[in-house]
Structure formats: C-alpha cells, structure tokens
Amino acid sequence: MGLFHREAALAGTTAGGELDVELKQKPNIMKPKVKNLLQMFRQLYLYILVMCLPILAKGQEVINVNVANAPHVYNLPISTLINPDLTIGPGGTGGMVLWEFAAAFPGGAVALPGGDGFTKDGLQIKLPAAENVPISDVEKVIISGTPTVAGSWSFSLRVTDQASSNNGTRVFEVHVTQSLDLVLVLDRSGSMLLPTSADPGAPSRWNALKEAVGNFANLYQAIGGTNRLGITYFATTPAPVSTCCGALRLVDGTLATAVGTDIDNVAVTPVPAGMTAMGAGLKTATTTLSDITKARSILVFTDGEQNQLPEVNLAGTGYSDGTTIPGGPAAGGIKIATIGIGSPSGNFHTTLMAMATANRGSYNTTLDGTNFAFQGGLASGSLSMGFVNQFVTMLSQFSPQIVTTAFKPLPPSGAVLLETFPLNKRVDKLLLEFTVGRKLEVPQLLQVYKGIRIEKDGADVKRYAQPSWVGNYTNTILLTIDFSKSPEGYPLLDPAGKWTVHAADSNMNLKNVNLNVLADDHRLHMKRTLGNATPKVKDKLSVSFLLDKLQLPVTDADVKIYVYRPDQDLGHELAINDKNIKPDGTDSASAGVQKYNKLWETDSAFRALFKPVENIVQLNHTTDGKYEGSYDDLSVAGVYKLVYVIKAKNDDIGEFQRTFMESVYVTFSGVDLTKSEVTSTVQNGQLVMVLRPMTNYGKYIGPAMGPAFSVSNKDIKIASVVDHQDGKYTITFTGAIDQPTKLSILGQEVYSGKLENAGKSDSFIDKIKKWLESIGLPAWSIWIILLLILLLLWLLFRKKKP
Template sequence: MFRQLFLYILVMCLPMLAKSQEVITVNVANADHTYNLPINVAINPQLTIGPSGTGGMVLWEFAAAFPGGAAPLGGGDGFVKDGVQVQLPAAENVPISDVEKVIISGTPTQPGSWSFSLRVTDQATSTSGTRTFEVEVTQSLDLVIVLDRSGSMLSPTSANPGAPSRWNALKEAVGGFANLYQQVTVNRNASNRLGITYFATTPAPASVCCNTLKLVDATLATSVGTDIDNVAVTPVPAGMTALGAGIKSATTVLSDATKARSILVFTDGEQNQNPRVNDAGTGYNDGTTIPGGPAAGGIKISTIGIGSPSAPFHTVLLGLATSNRGSYNTTLDGTNFEFQGGLASGDLSMGFMVQFVDMLSQFSPQIVTTAFKALPSSGAVPVETFPLNKKVDKLLLEFRVGRKLEIPQLLQVYRGIRIEKDGADVKRYAQPTWVGNYTNTLLLTIDFKRSPEGAPLLNPAGTWSVQAADSGMNLRSVNLNVLADDHRMHMKRTLGNLKPKVNDKLPITFTLDKLQLPVTDADVKCVVLRPGEDLGDVLARSDKNIKPDGADSASSGVQKYNKLWETDSAFRALFKPSENIVQLTHTVGGKYEGTFDGLSVAGVYKLVYLVKVKNDTIGEFQRTFSESVYVTFSGVDLSKSDVSTTIQNGQLVMTFRPMTSYGKYIGPAMGPGFAVSNNDIKIAGVEDHQDGRYTITFTGAIDQPTKLTIVGQEIYSGKLENAGKSGSFIDQIKKWLESIGLPAWTIWIILLLIILLLWLMFRKKKP
C-alpha cells in the first residue's frame, strides 16, 4: 500500500519536477531557456540545472559575465541578483560528480529581465556544453488614467478646418492606449489592472467601467471606449481644472504596494482649484505629499499637456514627471508635424503612445519607428521599412488614418494594408483590433509565439515593410506607429538638468543593455526640436489682444494664445521647430553621453531619441521614443521692466512688464507663477494684461521685506514698495541712458570723461 502511494505521489510530481530541472548537454548546441518568476514569491521548489551526456566528473563555470548588479558568492561558486541566487555545485573549474546540480533559489525582489550563461565540461573527454538561461521577473501593474474634462476640452485641437475638439481627440487617444495595453498584457501579465479618474471642478463623474481597478482582459478596450463616450454626453465637459484633486483620487485607488503602480495624467489647462500640485510635483498646497518619489516602489507619474504658453502649467507637469520617475510630453495644439528622421511628433495619440511605453518600460513595449504619409486616392503607398531584432515577443502596428470610419470601411482599410517580412507577405499573422464602432485607428498584432492554424512560427528578425492604399475612401493620410514587445532590451535616459533655463546646458545620458549586460556598439542620437521663437516674448509683442470669455477661468494670456493659434497662420509659423542633433558617445558600461548647448529661447523642446544596433547577438535593432522639456526664461531685470508701485487703501499695487537680462519679455500667462516668501504678505490678485504686463495686488504686512519670485526664480528682494527703484545716483543715470537709447555701459565712459575734465581743470588752476 505504501509503495503504491509513493508511486502515485511520484507520478503526480513528475511534471513539477520536470519543470524545475534543466540540463546542459555536452558536445551539442543548447537552446536558450527562460525562467518566468513572479516578484516577491519564493522559488519553491528550487530550480536545478544538471549535465547531460557526461560520464562521471565534470567542471562547471560561468561562460559570460554576471548580469549588472549581481554580487558574487563568497565561495567563488555563483552570485546573487535581486534576491535570486545561482550557485554552482562547486567552485568554478573544480571537478565534481555529474550527479550534483546547479541550484537556483531565493525570492525575486525586482522586476526585469537578465541572463547568465553556464558551461559544463566532461573531465574525461574534455567535451563541453554551453547554455544561456534568461530570468524574467514579472510584476503586475495597476495603472490609473487621470483625464481632464473641464470646459476648455471643447476647444478645437488645431486651426485646421474641421479639426476635432480636444475631447474627441482625447477619446481616440485613450481608446488606442487601452487597446495597446490589452494586446501587450494578453498572455503575459494576467493580473494587470486599469482605472480611470475624470476631473473638472471636482473629480467627477465616476467611471462606470473603471472607477475601481478593472482587470485587463479581452473586453478592456471596448469598455474604456464606451465609458469615455458616455462621459462626453452626460454631462458634456465643463467646469474648472481640479488637477490636484484628480491625482489625489487616483492615488487612493493605487493602494496595493505589492504591485507596480502608475498614473498617467492628461490636462489642457492651468489648475485653478485646491488642492493644487506644487511646482516640484512632490505634493499639494495643503501640505500633503504625493506617494511617488524617485525610488522604485512609489507611484510612477507620467504627464501629457496640450495647448498652453504658461510656464506654471508646464513647470507643474514637468515636476510631476521628473519627481516621480515618469516623463513629460506636450504639444502646442495636438496636430502632427514631422522632422527629417521620420517621427510624427506632437500628435495627442502619439503622446499617449509614448507615455504608454514609458509607464510599461519595466515590462517590454518599445517604439521601433513611426511614419506619417499622405495617401493618394488610388494605388498603394510604401509607408515604412524597418528592421526588427531577434527574440521579439510581439510586433504591434497601429494605423491612424485621416478621418473616422465605420467598421465596414475600417475593414476596407485593413484589406488595403500589405505587410512583408524579407519580401514575403506575412499579413495572415496579424490580428486586427479596434475600439468602438466609429474610429480612425486600427491595431494589427503579430504574436511570434503563436501562429495561424497550419502555419509555422514566424521569426521576428529581418527587414519589414508596410504598404497602405486609400481605395477611394478619401483617407487623406496614414500615421503608422510600430511597437515591439521586447523584454530583453532595456533603455533608460537621464537628463542632467531637470529645470533648464535659457542659456543653460542640457546634459543627456542614455543607457542600453541586453538582459542587463551592457551594449557598447550602438549608435545613439538625440534630436532636439527647438522652438523657432520665444513664445512668451512673441505673445507680449503682439498687439492682437482679445476679450477674455472666462471659459474654465483660463487666464487672458492663455486665451490670447489660443485665439492667435486658431486664427493667425503667421503666428503659428513662428514656432516651427528647428532640428538639432546631439550624437551621444559611449563612455562605459553601455552608457552614452552628450550635451545640448542651444537652449536659446524659452518654450517647449521635444527630445527624440534614435537608437540603432547591429551585431550577431542582437541582430538589427532600431528604437525611438520622445519626451518634452520646458525651458523657462532666465532672470528678470527689473531696471528694464517698467516697475511702478503705489499704496491704495492699505494695499500695495505693483505694475510691471517683466523683461529678461537678454532682452526678451517673459510674456503673458504667468499669473499663477508669482509668489512671495513672507507668509505675512499675500497676493490678493494678479491681472494679466496680455502684453506681458501684470498688475499685482499685495495685502498684509506690505512694509516688511520679502522675496518676489516667478516660477521659482527670484526677481526682487526687499520692501515691495521699493521694487524697481534705486537710491543710487549711478543706477538712475543708467536708467536714463537706456531710456534715450544708449547702453548702460556708456555711463563708465561718461564718468571717465568727467574725471578727465576735472583733472584738466585742476591742472590749469595750479600756480
């Protein structure tokens, strides 16, 4: 009876034992093996690796360097990496019986992928076998999208006739985002979840599908599309912009610290409701903090902005991203533009896709390339050709055409698409998906671990090409975004200046590794798209002021910008970006470095990273991604800013037109950026005159000294009544000289001439 029970238990355990044991066979080529390990779960039973084809004593050794961050074991027989221990049965190259095994044990503590290679040699025959083992530590992701549905979201995305409202563009972008999240998660991260928070004057209304976290399954994209459609109808977007309350609401949902947690924030206007996020993006004006931070384990926050000239607006969103391990993307109006490298940059959907990649960077999706092409009414058009590297899990091709379509028309678009790999048609491997019944976006997914019935598995490595045809549907254009689901290659960038100002330097560091072993032979460039003009200065000098309408309490400066952008093509043309290429140079350990020294105007700069590698191990690798950086003005010269102060009914009223030391007005839309350091002095109101001039009313202890700042930059220190005034005779002469058109330095020539005349007069009077 006992023997039968033992045999039954052994048979039942055989699958588990087989799963936990691997072998390296000598004198043959051994295929790579991947271990999929959940984070914070002990490896039980322990995993083992043994030799095969040997006859007694063997020698073990590591055939490649330890992965980055691994700590060697004291006995010289292995290493520990993020809680996982890999231990040989003896020290390297010390003979031991071939019945002893390599043991993998411990508890994984960090998500990510890494590898190690082992070689075992039969001592009697000197034949050996080598095998690479990949370790993929997975962690589920809880993600909340925080969406602005204030009144300004009904504004058009651009000046183009028939341009959709910002809300309609947002619907398409969020639907595409949900579809990508669904396709990447399916068959990979079974417990990923998604939530949605809407905000206007308050965080409302509650999402029907995703007010609590919804498990990502095959219904996710449809549920999200239906949800945002319903929110647009009852009620329509309206109200103020409670950014802080929206983020607070999202953080309360992300309570499970055992999971990776992320927030994606989208807004198109300045926050104007309490609690307000501080400029650093670390907390709120009510004294509470955001549970994010630079360390892993906190909530990661990525941000998207649209359509604002306001430094406070961009500063807050950039601060939220840089302080909480995320990235910032913004666009002036939500429309496409291209640079010569081919990346369609600026589109709202593109911004969501870039942030999708950033938030899931520890999981795998990466942008291979993007393309934007006009479509003639007949004939197929080559859209893009690109290389794909080895061992990619999925390829995702997102097509967005120039107008929305019903499903039968969308299927006609699908029929007009041709996908080739190394010259062969492989479209049958692509599974189409879309969101809703009326859309401009089609996603094709190729899963390299699965194939259509009767077809062999498709190898991702090779040259791919995509064509599209209009087929008489008046599509006008097609935007193709190509993503690779590739958990082996890791990319990370670091900006050396998180709060850049005009004339600063912008150091850029980029690291690249394959399974946490450095890649040292890559070509890495950063294309810096610099605005054509200083936006604040151009707005200040424009005489086309508008009558504010009070919508969403947007400042008059913001409304002036929106009106000019919608109606003045010459104004828009001023900000066409110039391309500036920074070649990053490899320094050490897969790290590439460079510096951009051309921050010559204030405004939004787009950074586009282009990465290429070609070698026998990786194959041909190509990736790109982008982010935004807001560059603020640098210093205000009050002597050039026409400052005047008066006392009225116990309040101090200051009027001035802030100008920088390099001759540019900081411009309108800066009202929320003014602050004082003295808690006994309050800013009662700021009037934005749209030409860069402001009237600020101060109350409280106005006779006490304080510091006056704009967006964190000190512009005056002392009693406010004395701002812009000088008790110095020399300073008054300087101001007078500048008022008559002479440079301030001419005072020294005048003083020298006066001294010379006095000396000559003194000499003549001497007997």
C-alpha cells in the same frame, strides 16, 4: 482509469514496471487484498509522478555537453519564494565535471564569497563548487531565494566533462514579473471643448482625447498579462465616477470596448465643463492605487492651469495643502507620466514636467495636437502619439518599446511605403497601429485592413497579424503579431529580419496615415536621464542614455537625439502681439492662455512663428552601455521636443531600432527689473505693483505667467494678479508689505528687499553685478575683481613710499 493509463504510458513507468516484475515473481505469497493494495499504491505513485512532472521539468534544467543548448527562460513572480529550488545539471557527462560562468554577471549582481556564484535582487545562483574545480556530475547548480525587483536579466553557464573535455554552454534568462495597476487621470473641464488645431473640421480636445484613450486601452489589452486599469475624471471636482473603471478593472479582451463606451458616456452626460481640479483628481487616483505589492502608475492628462485646491506644487512632489505625492525617484513608489496640450503657461508646463521627472516618468506636450515630420520618423506632436509615448513610459519595466513611427499622405490609388525597419531576435510581439485621416465605420475599416501589406525579408506575413479596434466608428486599427502563435498550417514566425509596411487608400479619401510600430521585448532596456530637470535659456541640456540587453551593457549602438526647438520665444511673441481678446469665461483663469488659444486658432502668421527648428545631437558611448551628450542651443523659452533614435546591429541581439520621445520645457533665464517698467503704490494698506517682466537678454517673459509669481515672506500674500495679455501684470500684495521678502517668478528669484523698492535704480555694486552677468560672468566674481583692485592699490601705495 483509461486517461490515467495513457498519461502514465506517455510519462514512462520505470518504477511501476519494477513493481510489476516483483509481483509476478511471488504470485503465491501475495493475498488478493495485499495485491489490490499494492496495485492501488502503484497507480497512486504513477499519478503523483505524472502530476509532478511539469513542476520537476520546470525546476530542473540541463546543459548538454558538445551540443548547442537553446536559451531557457525562468518566469518568476515577484515576492514569491522559489520552492522547491530550481536546479541545473549537466547532460552527456560521465563522472567529474567543471563548472564556470561563461559571461559577466548581470548589472547589480554581487559575487558570493566562495567564488561559486552570485546574488541579485533577492535570488542566489550557486555552483556546486568553485569555478573550474572538479565536482561529481550528480551535483547541480541551485537557484534559490525570493525575487524582489521586477525586470529581466540573464547569466550564462558552461559545464565541461573532465574526461572528454567536451563542454556545453547555455544562457538562462530570469524574467521577474509583477502586475501593473494603472490609473488614467483625465481632464474634462470646459476648455476641453476647444478645437485641437486650426484646421477646418479639427476635432475638439475632448474628441481627440476619446480616440487617444480608446487606442491606449487597445494597446494595453494587446500586451496582456494580469494588469489592471482605472480611470479618474476631473473638472471642478473629481467626477463623475467611471462606470467601467472607477475601481481597478482586470485587463481582458473586453477592456478597450468598455473604456470606449465609458468615455463616450461621459462626453454626453455631463458634457465637459467646469474648472480644473488636477490636484484632487491626482489624489483620488493615488488612493485607488493602494496595493503596494503591484507596480503602480498614473497618467495625467490636462489642457489647463490648475484653479481648484489642492494644487500640485511647482516641484511636482506634493500639494498646496502640504501633503506629498506617494511617488519619488525610487522603485516602489507610484510612477507618474504627464501629457499637456495647448498652453503657453510656464506654470502649467513646469508643474507637469516636474511631476513626471520627480516621479520616474516623462512629459509629453503639444501646442495644438498636430503632427510634424522629422528625419527619423514622426515627432510626438499629436495627442494620440503622446499617449503612445506614455504607454511605453509607464510599462517600461514590462517591455513595450516604440520601434519607429511614420506619417505619410495617401493618394487615392496605389500603395505607399510607410516604413522599413529592422527587428531583433526573440521579440515577443509586434504591434502596428494605423491611424488614418478620417473616421470610418467597421466595413470601411476592414477595407483599410485589406489595403495594408506587411512583409518580412520580402515575404508576405500579414496572415500572422490579428486586427483589433475600438468601437464601431474610429480611425485607428491595431495589428498584433504574437510570435508564440501561428495560423494553422504555418510555422512560427521568427521576428528577426527586415520588415516593410505598405498601405493603400483604394479611393476611400483617407488623406493620410500615421503608423506606430511597437515591439513587446522583455530583453532590451533603455533609460534616459536629464542632467538638468529645470533647464533655462542659455543653459546646456545634458543627457545620458543607458542601454542594456538583459542587464548586460550594449556598447555598439548609434544613439541620436533629434531636438526640435521653437523658432521664436512664445512668451515674447505673445507679449508683442497687439491682438488682445476679451476673456470668454472658460475654466482658464489666465487671459494670456485664452489669447494664445484664439491666436493659434485664427492667426496663421502667428502659428508660423513657431515652426520647429531641427538639431541633431550625437550621444557617445562612455562606459557600460552609457551614452552621453548635450544640447547647447537653448536660445528661446518654450517647449522643446526630444526624439531619441537608437540603432544597433550585433550577432547577439541582431539588428534593431528603437525610438523614444519626450517634451522638455525651457524657462526664461533671469529678469532685469530695471527694464521691466515697474511701478509700485500703496493703496488702503495694500501694495499694488505693475510690471512687464523683461529678461536680461531682452525678451518679455510674456502673458499666462500669473500663477508663477510668489513671495518668500509668509506674512505677505499675493491677493490677486491681473494678466493684461501683453506681458504686463498688476499684482496686489497684502499683509506685512513693508517687510523684506524675495519675489520669484517660476521659482526664479527676481528681487530681494522691500517690495516698494523693486525696480528702482540699483547701487553701484548691483549695476556691476548685472554687467558681469550680461557678459557671461557669475555675479560673485565682483568680489574677486574688488579684491584684485584693493591688492593693486596696495601695491601702488607701497611703491609711492620713500
């Protein structure tokens, strides 16, 4: 009973005290058994009171008048009824009070008919009376309902004591939590043994993937929560089954080590080999994500064209067998993010980008896995950086955001300033991921840690950072600062302020260091929307960007996009390069892809053609936290990098910076078959077409487009496509070859009619249409011109009449 009495004393025992007095006033009336029974009831009452105090404290909040009230956070699990209701009452008042909302309702809120509150995402916040109508101070604000949407938002209340006119205001944050089930779908086909870049000693794509996935798991572990992770490998089939994460595994302190061990074992037995069954791998992952009460995400990584059925369709919404992907644009479906590496194939990029944009994700890709610098930090060139970007994309409703990135060479001695950045108020965690230029064993990694200096507002705060890494031989170390914890003897660290990060080599020959800075911030939200999900050369790429804090718009931010377009058209340069290669039998079905891989690995002049050209697009605030703008220089086909840099400073949030990165694939625009060297012959009932597709702006679409050819007539089949590596293709059609059809490349119609007539001289009207298109007018404008000509002839005819 000693522990019970101590707890009761801490909690206060007013009722128990009154009962004691009553017992002492009538000592002769009470019999011993009754006294013992009452004593037992008193102890039981106090015990229940003590046990319920945390619940009552959580359910009842107070706004004190005439004092500053700290914000209060409600952490509510999704789809769980609030029981009992949460209440908010006044403090320091003496009778009648007035209630009102001190700020606008959060986005999506619906006002109650009586003017006394609102509903939002399954929750109701209701005042005891209409705003500014006097009500007794014993009545309380009530929060009730069942939250239906994960995320965070806030509302602000003011209560005024009617007698004294003193008032108090308090912000209440609602954080609706939902666990995340996430599956990594990883390519382990034969092409994964290719090098990531032309640099001597560059790791294979598989080794780069191992590093990236291990670091991804370390970040996932650092964020914490009740999330789970699964892994699906695929080559010719979805195999082998992951030892650690074939079934969803709870994220705990052992996750990163388990994932690192798992992918190491897969690299040994069996080694990466075989074809590319991305569709089957994706299907396996969606089957794993069967719990619809959880948020569900998939990250797909691949480096090659699909060549095993079922294939994901070009729209990214389903498979070649007619089944659909359980994703889509609405919340509740599976979110899909994608990463590609090292391919010139339009089919490859279009499918991965469409899969992401159709399913609430984003696409990241790199030509070879290397980095390049930009004015605002580091563009997402590396494979590891691609995984960091997609980590943020898939957990976007949960909070992690990239603050900034940096890439710096490290001299043998002396410290280097890596980055200076502002951090805003009330960030939960700060994560600093350092990747150096070579792998190290743990003792050397600790030397790297010693060479790191972290300052906030000029003061050393490194003692607050907890280091972690994956495995015993790595080039990456993660430092996590949890602002809810502090070293013994030190106060809690306030995140808001100016941060600087330095690193030193200490004669370890580290060569360089890449720094990724992430903030675990549940309050700031960002969402971008591309106005054109399938941009083509000469199109405009319009972008809108939504920014809010707890679903209240942030209207004073500076939002820029650093756009990096390739200097030259990749397909055209591949087509005119005369260094054709002999296909080596790897899993890629396209000789054009293999030509690209060989040129990129061995030809520095070829690589130099694609140095990124930087342009900056300023997005302007329009309304309610929406920033809009467009990029108008889609002058070549290829992969464009978009790096969003968001900066703001205000009293409510403090000063902050965020970065978001993605890739956009821009396709060719229009094909002129009359200039595409088309010949057609019929052989043994099959039509054989040879063509070298050229755009109407004078560029070859290039090799590696074999899988992109399609016909609309279901009775005509494409039996084979031979890629000659110079942009020329030999296509064999079977079936009803004398029937009309539409011939398309990457979903763009390039011909309509009988295939044997493709590329032959057009009619006079067709030629006029093409001329109009070449000068920037739509083809349908010919009918307006013809109508005007007829009208003019009619007027002339009338004038000639006597």
